[in-house]
Amino acid sequence: MVHLNSFNDIALTNGSRAVMTGYVYSAQYVMETLKQHTNCDISTEEFETAIYTELSPPSLSLVEPWGMDFQLGVDYSGLRYGGNGTHHLTNRSLCIIPNGGCNQTDFPPDPNGCIALIQLLPSNDCPLINKAINAEQAKAAAVIFYNHINRTALITSRVRGAGWFPGEPLLTIPALAASYSLGSTLSALSSARVDLQANTKIQIVSSFNVFCETKEGNASNLIVAGAHLDSVPEGPGINDNGSGSASLLEIVVQWYGLGLVPVNRIRFAWWGSEEVGLIGSRNYVRGLTPGELGNIAMNLNFDMLGSPNYYIGVHDGSTAVKAQQGSSVITTMFEEYFNYSEVNYILIDLIAGSDFLPFIEADIPAGGLAAGAGSIKGVEDRALFGGFANAAYDPCYHQFCDTIDNINTEALGSMASAAAYVIQKASQTADLRAFLQAPLTVHPHQTQSSCEIE
Known part of the structure; x- marks a missing residue:
């Protein structure tokens, strides 16, 4: 001890x-x-790592066609490595993205700052980071991933490549997880507009392993x-x-x-x-x-x-x-x-x-x-x-x-x-x-x- x-x-x-x-x-x-x-023989091995910090909890609310505050941890949650910076998105429209968002062609050519809404498919069609980067490159303001109908728990995945290495992409726009109930409701409202706030930070820092051989x-x-x-x-x-x-x-x-x-x-x-x-x-x-x-x-x-x-x-x-x-x-x-x-x-x-x-x-x-x-x-x-x-x-x-x-x-x-x-x-x-x-x-x-x- x-x-x-x-x-x-x-x-x-x-x-x-x-x-x-x-x-x-x-x-x-x-x-x-x-x-x-x-x-x-004692040695160390240095490497770089990306550290994600949620500086304050995200918020998500419906403003059109009626007002409603959604519940953090039940209806939605922030995703680790889902964004970098302070984002106050107000009265934004939603872009309903087909086919899981794995291809750039799934996204509208002129999103005009919309928030991408992507339903997760039962099969792992492509990594989450690929979908999110596609949304960012399409100029979406944020991305919300919502469950397929058979999943009840909110996803907790990292929006990052497995075992991130320097040079691999990291997301800037906010990314949230949402329940099937919330996502399907939002996708059914053609005139839906939402407010979304997120305050996160991603830092690249050095760390190291220790060896004794x-x-x-x-x-x-x-x-x-x-x-x-x-x-x-x-x-x-x-x-x-x-x-x-x-x-x-x-x-x-x-x-x-x-x-x-x-x-x-x-x-x-x-x-x-x-x-x-x-x-x-x-x-x-x-x-x-x-x-x-x-x-x-x-x-x-x-x-x-x-x-x-x-x-x-x-x-x-x-x-x-x-x-x-x-x-x-x-x-x-x-x-x-x-x-x-x-x-x-x-x-x-x-x-x-x-x-x-x-x-x-x-x-x-x-x-x-x-x-x-x-x-x-x-x-x-x-x-x-x-x-x-x-x-x-x-x-x-x-x-x-x-x-x-x-x-x-x-x-x-x-x-x-x-x-x-x-x-x-x-x-x-x-x-x-x-x-x-x-x-x-x-x-x-x-x-x-x-x-x-x-």
Whole structure:
């Protein structure tokens, strides 16, 4: 808990451990601890990231053919990266955009400052950013995306390319999400005119990843074991993800304290800017040469290991979009530890939501652990792990109360021990790549969704 207490102090001093607040101090703490207790090669990797801030809540109201104020969070909401600047749009007409807005020809040639109204289609016809940029280039004043008839929740997507990189487009005009009820009503009113206000900011800032690489071990069988070090701006992020970062840091300290020497080289990684779209890990993977990518045998990821109303979650490699075989073997390594320790666990998907994703997309086997975020615990998990059914696994997920008091030390101890076991086993496996391709039996556990972790 020493490292977690240090992260907590950093967050209390700086407001959070986000990219623009306490992240740098968290990284400095990690590097100073590594210098004091290890002889690994410590390095950083800088990158640029786009930071979005909603300076004040948006507003949307109907002024013609009658007056009506719509309800924020129910009828509509702002979209992350949906605009840059202060916009006061009054008495604007609506342009009803057909075909999802994926083509520039969907937009009128002379929009005259209208607000583009686009219905989202059930299929992912094209990325949201493409639609929004088409609207901006067509000289629309703003864009409203409303649900298709079968969707009830407002979308929460980022209006930005996945894993934004410098040079990729960012939106200037406001972008809002709207319910099907609101969107269909507005589209049916031929004379509808609305007021829309938005006040947002997008800044391009520098951040960095931190690495600690063992000097020993086969560099052609590299194990990248990582955890994201940043928090959201709204809170200290002690569970998300001080728990994973602190566990990884202590594993490294204990590794060197015990004098362990790996057969396969390990690169321990503390990722930056995970909370704004896995930017640090995406930048790392994208920046590798084909040869450097080929040297990575596997990735391990540890994100939220101390959730107060926890489950013990092992990522299920069979759900990965690529590298299923090797990822499934990694799953069995964690299962081996929990079965031997007689600790209950469940399998959770390996699809999205954390820093394993860029490795999976690069066809590199990956796996890891998580203890649950903001979704609701069912009676089945209560029977396995105790706690409270019909309550969030982490009721302080992405909130100001994610402090040192938000950690379940029993869960954290089990998770950190499992992480240490798998890291050590992988590092000592002489023919690691052959091991990762070994035949497997079918998992007896049912896999649950965990895509909300990010």
